[in-house]
Each structure stands twice: as C-alpha cells, then as structure tokens.
Amino acid sequence: MDNDLILLGHGSGGVLSHKLLSDLVIPALSGTPLAGQDDAAVLELNGQRLAFTTDSYVVDPIFFPGGHIGTLAVNGTVNDLAMVGARPLFLSCGLIIEEGFSRADLARIVDGMRSAADAAGVRIVTGDTKVVPRGKADKIFINTAGIGVCDQGVVLSGSNARPGDKIIVSGTIGDHGIAVMASREGLQLSTEIRSDCAALNGLVAELLAVGKDGVRVLRDPTRGGVATTLKEIALQSDVTLTLDEAALPLDQAVKGVCAILGLDPLYVANEGKLLALVAPELAEAVLDRMRRHPLGRDAAVIGEVTAGGSGRVQIRTAVGGLRGVEMLAGEQLPRIC
Amino acid sequence: MDNDLILLGHGSGGVLSHKLLSDLVIPALSGTPLAGQDDAAVLELNGQRLAFTTDSYVVDPIFFPGGHIGTLAVNGTVNDLAMVGARPLFLSCGLIIEEGFSRADLARIVDGMRSAADAAGVRIVTGDTKVVPRGKADKIFINTAGIGVCDQGVVLSGSNARPGDKIIVSGTIGDHGIAVMASREGLQLSTEIRSDCAALNGLVAELLAVGKDGVRVLRDPTRGGVATTLKEIALQSDVTLTLDEAALPLDQAVKGVCAILGLDPLYVANEGKLLALVAPELAEAVLDRMRRHPLGRDAAVIGEVTAGGSGRVQIRTAVGGLRGVEMLAGEQLPRIC
Numbered sequence: 193m194d195n196d197l198i199l200l201g202h203g204s205g206g207v208l209s210h211k212l213l214s215d216l217v218i219p220a221l222s223g224t225p226l227a228g229q230d231d232a233a234v235l236e237l238n239g240q241r242l243a244f245t246t247d248s249y250v251v252d253p254i255f256f257p258g259g260h261i262g263t264l265a266v267n268g269t270v271n272d273l274a275m276v277g278a279r280p281l282f283l284s285c286g287l288i289i290e291e292g293f294s295r296a297d298l299a300r301i302v303d304g305m306r307s308a309a310d311a312a313g314v315r316i317v318t319g320d321t322k323v324v325p326r327g328k329a330d331k332i333f334i335n336t337a338g339i340g341v342c343d344q345g346v347v348l349s350g351s352n353a354r355p356g357d358k359i360i361v362s363g364t365i366g367d368h369g370i371a372v373m374a375s376r377e378g379l380q381l382s383t384e385i386r387s388d389c390a391a392l393n394g395l396v397a398e399l400l401a402v403g404k405d406g407v408r409v410l411r412d413p414t415r416g417g418v419a420t421t422l423k424e425i426a427l428q429s430d431v432t433l434t435l436d437e438a439a440l441p442l443d444q445a446v447k448g449v450c451a452i453l454g455l456d457p458l459y460v461a462n463e464g465k466l467l468a469l470v471a472p473e474l475a476e477a478v479l480d481r482m483r484r485h486p487l488g489r490d491a492a493v494i495g496e497v498t499a500g501g502s503g504r505v506q507i508r509t510a511v512g513g514l515r516g517v518e519m520l521a522g523e524q525l526p527r528i529c
Numbered sequence: 530m531d532n533d534l535i536l537l538g539h540g541s542g543g544v545l546s547h548k549l550l551s552d553l554v555i556p557a558l559s560g561t562p563l564a565g566q567d568d569a570a571v572l573e574l575n576g577q578r579l580a581f582t583t584d585s586y587v588v589d590p591i592f593f594p595g596g597h598i599g600t601l602a603v604n605g606t607v608n609d610l611a612m613v614g615a616r617p618l619f620l621s622c623g624l625i626i627e628e629g630f631s632r633a634d635l636a637r638i639v640d641g642m643r644s645a646a647d648a649a650g651v652r653i654v655t656g657d658t659k660v661v662p663r664g665k666a667d668k669i670f671i672n673t674a675g676i677g678v679c680d681q682g683v684v685l686s687g688s689n690a691r692p693g694d695k696i697i698v699s700g701t702i703g704d705h706g707i708a709v710m711a712s713r714e715g716l717q718l719s720t721e722i723r724s725d726c727a728a729l730n731g732l733v734a735e736l737l738a739v740g741k742d743g744v745r746v747l748r749d750p751t752r753g754g755v756a757t758t759l760k761e762i763a764l765q766s767d768v769t770l771t772l773d774e775a776a777l778p779l780d781q782a783v784k785g786v787c788a789i790l791g792l793d794p795l796y797v798a799n800e801g802k803l804l805a806l807v808a809p810e811l812a813e814a815v816l817d818r819m820r821r822h823p824l825g826r827d828a829a830v831i832g833e834v835t836a837g838g839s840g841r842v843q844i845r846t847a848v849g850g851l852r853g854v855e856m857l858a859g860e861q862l863p864r865i866c
Contacts, residue, residue, distance in 0.1 A: 195632070196631060196632050196633065197628075197629050197630065197631060197632060198626050198627075198628060198629065198630040198631075198632060198635065198660055199628060199660070200628050200660050200662060201660075202626070202658070202660050203626070203658060203659045203660030203661070204660075209658065212658065213658065216632070216635065216636055216639065217624070217635075217639055217656065217658060218656075220636065220639035220640050220642070220643050221622060221639055221642060221643055221646075221653040221656060222643075222652075222653060222654070232655060233619075233654040233655040235619060235654060235676075237577070237618070237678070238577060238678075240574070240575060240577065242676070244619055244621060244654060244655050244676060245621070245655050246621035246622070246623045246655055246656065246657050246672070246674055247623065247657045248623040248624070248625050248657055248659050248672060249659075250625060250659045250661050250665075250666075252665075281574070282570075282572060282581055284581060284582070284583035284674045285558060285583070286583045286584065286585040286623075286672045286674075287554070287585070288585050288587060288625075288670055289535050289539070289540070290535075291534075291535060291536060291537050292534050292535065293534065293535040294533060294534060294535075295532070295533050295534060295535060295553070296533065298535060298553065298554075299553055299557065302553065302554055302557035302558055303557050305557070305558060306557050306558055306559075309558075315559075316558040316559060317559075317570040317572060317581060318569060318570040318581050318582050318583055319554065319555075319558060319583065320583050320584045320585055320672075321539070321540060321546065321549065321550065321554060322540045322585050322586075322587045323535055323536070323537050323538075323539050323540030323541075323863075324540070324587050324667065324863075324864060325537060325863065325864075327664075328587075328589075328666070328667040329587075329665070329666050329667065329670070330661065330665040330666065333625055333666070333670065335583070335585060335623045335657075335672035335674075337583055337621045337623075337655075337672075337674030339572075339579070339581060339676065341574070341575075526660075526661075526662065527661060527662075
C-alpha cells in the first residue's frame with residue numbers, strides 16, 4: 193500500500209511533505225502537535241535569543257550554473273537563519289560521501305563553501321565526514337546546521353501577517369529550480385539560466401533597518417516555490433493572500449522554459465530570493481531600499497493581505513480573473529536542493 | 530590514481546580520515562591549519578560559552594541489538610557535547626530518506642529519537658527531511674547537530690593531558706562495533722551482543738562534580754576505537770600514553786568474536802563509553818563515583834600519562850612487553866555509525 197512507503201513527493205516541500213511532517217515526524221520528535229513552522233527555531237538561552245536550523249542538500253547535479261551543492265548548503269542555512277531575523281554566525285558541515293568520489297570535486301566543493309561562508313560573514317566551526325560504499329549514496333550529500341543571534345525587537349514569524357500588509361518578492365522567481373533542471377536534463381538553451389543561489393542576510397539587514405516593527409514575515413521560497421511558501425504563511429496567519437500575476441518578476445529565459453515544459457514558476461524553487469510581508473506604510477521605503485541592494489534590484493510588490501479566508505491564497509490573472517493557489521502536490525522537480 | 534578518489538577508509542575515523550581532514554577539508558573550510566580537534570567546537574557568544582557539534586549517521590543495518598540509527602544519532606551528538614564539558618540542550622535532525630522506505634520503520638526511528646532525547650534531557654527543536662530516488666541512498670541517513678552550554682570553570686580538551694594523569698575508561702570496550710557487525714553479518718552467537726549506545730552527559734556531570742580542575746580530557750572512543758582516540762589525545766597533548774592490556778574491561782562474548790575474526794577490540798567503536806584523563810590525586814574518587822552510575826559500573830584505570838614521546842601510545846601486554854599503538858589504518862568495520 194502506497195501509504196506505507198515514503199515517496200519522492202514526501203521530500204517536495206509541498207502537500208505530502210507537510211502531511212508526513214505533521215502526521216509523523218514532528219509529533220514524534222517534539223512531542224507537541226504541529227506548531228507554526230518557521231525556517232529556524234528561536235530559542236531562549238540565558239536571556240539571549242538564538243536561532244538554530246538545519247538542512248540537508250542532495251541536489252542533482254552537484255555542480256550547476258550559478259553554484260554547487262556546497263554553496264547551496266552554506267547559503268541555504270544562512271538564509272533560514274536570516275528569515276527569522278537572526279544574524280547568522282556559525283555553521284556545521286556534515287559530509288556523506290560515496291566511495292570513489294573525486295577528491296578534486298570535493299576540494300572544489302569545500303573551497304566554494306568557504307568562499308560562500310566568507311561572503312555571508314559566517315564561520316564553519318565544526319564538521320563530520322562519513323564515507324559509504326559505492327552505490328549506497330549518490331556522489332555527495334551535505335548537511336549544514338546554523339546558529340544565529342536575534343537582536344532585540346526583531347520578531348519575525350509566518351504567523352505575523354496582518355490584513356493590509358503588502359507582499360514583496362526580492363526578485364525574479366524560479367531561477368534556481370530551472371537552472372538545476374536544465375543542467376540535469378542537458379537542455380540546450382540560447383541563454384544560460386543561472387541559479388540565484390546567494391546569502392540573503394545582508395539584504396535582510398537592509399530591510400530591517402527601514403523599520404523592525406513593520407516587517408512582519410520573511411521567508412525564502414525554496415522547495416515548493418513562492419506558491420507553497422505563501423500558502424504556509426496564509427495558514428499560519430489565518431489570512432488571505434492575493435497575488436497580482438502581472439507583477440511577478442520573471443526572467444524571460446525561465447519563463448520560456450516553464451512554458452515549454454508546462455511548469456508553473458510559482459512552484460519552482462528559489463535559493464536567493466525572499467518574500468517579505470510588510471506594513472503598508474513601510475512598503476515603498478522597503479522596496480526602495482531593497483532595490484538599491486544587488487540582490488534586490490528586481491524587487492516588486494506582488495500582492496497584499498486581507499482578513500479571513502482561513503489560509504486562502506489566490507492570484508489575480510492577467511485577464512482579471514481570480515484563481516486559487518494550493519501547495520505543491522506531488523513532486524514537480526525532485527532533488528532541486 | 531587512488532589518491533584522486535575518496536576511499537571507504539577516509540570515513541574510518543583513522544589515519545586516512547585524519548589525512549583527508551587535515552590535508553583538504555579543514556584548511557578549506559576554516560582557513561586555518563588543522564588545530565587541536567575536539568568533539569565539539571566551543572564558541573564565545575556574548576560572554577557565554579556554547580558548544581556546537583554535528584555528526585551524520587549511516588550505520589548498516591539501521592536496527593541492531595541495543596539501538597538503531599535514531600538512538601545513535603541522538604546519543605552520539607549528546608556525547609560529543611558532553612565530552613567538551615557542555616550541558617547538551619538542543620538538537621537538530623536532518624533526515625535523508627530513500628524513496629520506498631517503510632513508514633513504519635521511520636515512525637520507529639523518530640519515536641526512538643524522541644525517547645533518547647527525553648532520556649538525555651535534550652530537545653529536538655528543528656529539522657529537515659529530504660527524499661532521494663530509490664537506489665540513490667541506502668534506506669535512511671540521519672544528521673544531528675547539537676548545542677550545549679559550558680559552565681564556568683569547565684575546560685576540557687584533548688590537549689590538556691599532563692604527565693602523571695590516570696587514564697580511565699567507563700566500561701567494556703568494543704561492544705557497539707561488534708554488535709553492529711554481528712547483526713550485519715548475521716552471526717549466530719550463543720549470547721547476543723548489544724550495542725552500548727547511550728547518552729553520557731549524566732555520567733559526565735557526576736564525574737565533573739568530583740573536581741572540575743582535575744578532569745583534563747574527556748573523549749568518547751567511537752570510530753577508530755580506544756586506540757585511535759588515545760592516539761589523538763597523545764598527539765594533541767604531546768605526551769606518551771601507556772596502557773595496561775590486562776586492565777582493559779572486555780565483555781567475554783565481544784572478546785570471543787574479536788578473537789575469531791581477528792579484530793582488535795582497541796580499534797572497535799563504542800557508543801556509550803568515555804575515556805577520562807584525570808589528575809592522579811582525583812583518580813580513585815572519580816572511579817568510585819563512576820562505578821556508582823549505571824553507565825560506569827565497569828569503569829577501570831587502564832593506563833597513565835608520561836612526559837615526552839611526541840604523541841606515543843603504547844600498551845603493556847599481559848606478558849610484560851611494550852608495543853606501540855597506532856591509529857586505525859584503512860577501514861576495519863565500515864558503516865558502524
């Protein structure tokens with residue numbers, strides 16, 4: 193019976209992932225029912241608020257235009273810390289390597305991790321290396337965990353969205369997922385599509401400098417894409433989010449690949465973009481500040497929050513209709529991160 | 530050329546692991562030459578000393594007498610924190626699951642993680658789940674990272690051993706490695722050998738209560754066993770360690786399997802034992818206290834520290850000879866943790 197086995201879709205970040213986590217993993221591990229799920233846990237420790245998070249990276253291929261599994265592992269975990277408003281400080285690095293893996297590739301990966309860590313201002317302070325026999329893993333898997341410190345007055349959570357808030361995205365959507373997919377499938381494109389893989393903590397600092405109180409939610413739309421992430425926020429905050437399709441920043445090459453392959457960019461993973469839900473009076477100032485940052489040049493207001501709806505997300509299409517947006521069902525692009 | 534590829538032995542915890550880490554991984558990740566390597570990093574954070582560590586678990590089989598990959602993942606990381614004198618507080622949990630894995634087995638594993646966390650007094654506060662296609666991983670791999678707090682006055686490191694210190698082991702050696710190996714190979718034994726998998730933070734608290742200053746080094750001898758761990762300490766502290774073979778606590782069944790298979794229990798992994806190097810005047814009191822703890826009942830003084838020798842470890846055999854002890858070369862028992 194399918195129900196007895198773990199499926200690829202259970203790792204998608206979408207509906208099946210949520211069900212597996214809420215039905216089985218989280219109640220077992222935490223002993224509490226599924227609470228609001230943010231990108232990192234925020235812990236009180238002797239009067240200090242620490243953020244703590246982890247992610248494993250199993251991307252295929254391990255090298256792709258714009259990054260590799262190592263830069264992804266550093267930036268992804270830095271971003272999860274930044275999304276709860278923490279200053280990322282320390283990372284761990286757990287390598288699981290398949291026997292026969294190239295030493296040169298390993299060197300390239302760890303060098304890239306170091307450069308990414310330097311760029312993000314974090315230090316990789318502890319690690320572990322395991323090797324499994326040939327055929328028991330696929331080249332290399334990397335886990336990073338991260339610790340950050342939350343400054344006073346910064347409280348961000350997916351449950352903080354309020355009616356009237358504006359929804360801002362920091363740039364074009366779907367670049368990472370399409371870059372990895374094109375690389376994996378060997379698509380011949382006239383324009384190379386590059387992953388947006390980048391550390392967002394600098395951009396977050398800019399954004400918070402505009403006004404801590406008015407920034408309600410930050411989230412990086414990775415697995416499951418913008419649609420799934422917004423659906424999570426809508427559910428956590430019990431509000432309705434309405435997107436304006438025409439406002440979504442989209443690279444022309446990414447748009448083209450999505451159209452040909454029948455993929456909806458709203459569900460494609462990003463690794464260097466954030467969604468910010470901010471108070472309406474702050475929206476213009478935040479947008480302005482983001483656009484002056486290299487990682488926020490294409491930032492745009494893409495929608496707004498209204499009351500009620502019990503977690504509804506909808507999109508106003510180019511022709512003026514409204515359609516509902518659900519979480520990713522099944523698995524659209526496996527092993528994208 | 531072999532030198533260009535990662536070998537199983539690079540994950541052994543022995544010579545090849547050390548070489549890979551010191552030649553390639555650590556300089557790249559940290560930007561500094563190989564420093565003294567303790568089980569966890571100790572970090573200063575606003576006047577507080579935090580310990581931070583990570584380990585990935587790839588044990589085969591995933592269930593074995595005395596534990597499973599989940600209990601191992603919790604206890605192993607708790608122990609790495611305890612070995613630097615930290616009180617373990619928070620864990621992360623990163624699951625990499627092979628498509629088609631049994632949901633019932635996953636439930637059993639996460640339930641076991643929860644029980645182990647409860648027993649150790651730690652909370653699993655953040656996690657991640659990835660699923661890879663069938664054949665791209667071997668059932669399930671688990672990474673845990675952990676955060677602990679170091680109390681004032683507790684400074685433990687492999688580099689603190691001093692001439693005259695006594696070497697204490699908390700119990701019988703080699704149980705975990707032999708239990709996993711016997712289970713993997715389906716050995717029919719008259720007495721079941723069980724892994725010693727357990728959280729040692731309670732035992733460490735007892736031991737430190739005897740006298741913080743006199744406890745110089747704590748280490749849990751996992752991959753590479755007691756021999757490799759003592760060699761690391763000898764090198765870090767630049768001293769000679771001399772073991773008394775007759776004093777090594779050894780379960781009769783484990784001894785029997787080792788004799789038949791030609792394995793040296795000194796190199797076999799433990800998952801619920803610690804080595805303590807303590808000032809001579811404290812040794813009796815520490816031993817006494819440890820023996821009153823369920824996890825230290827078979828504790829014994831197994832050797833002592835002398836000056837010089839540049840990291841020499843030697844063992845006084847039953848017939849009175851002295852032989853040198855080196856780190857594990859190659860891979861004796863792969864995928865033991």
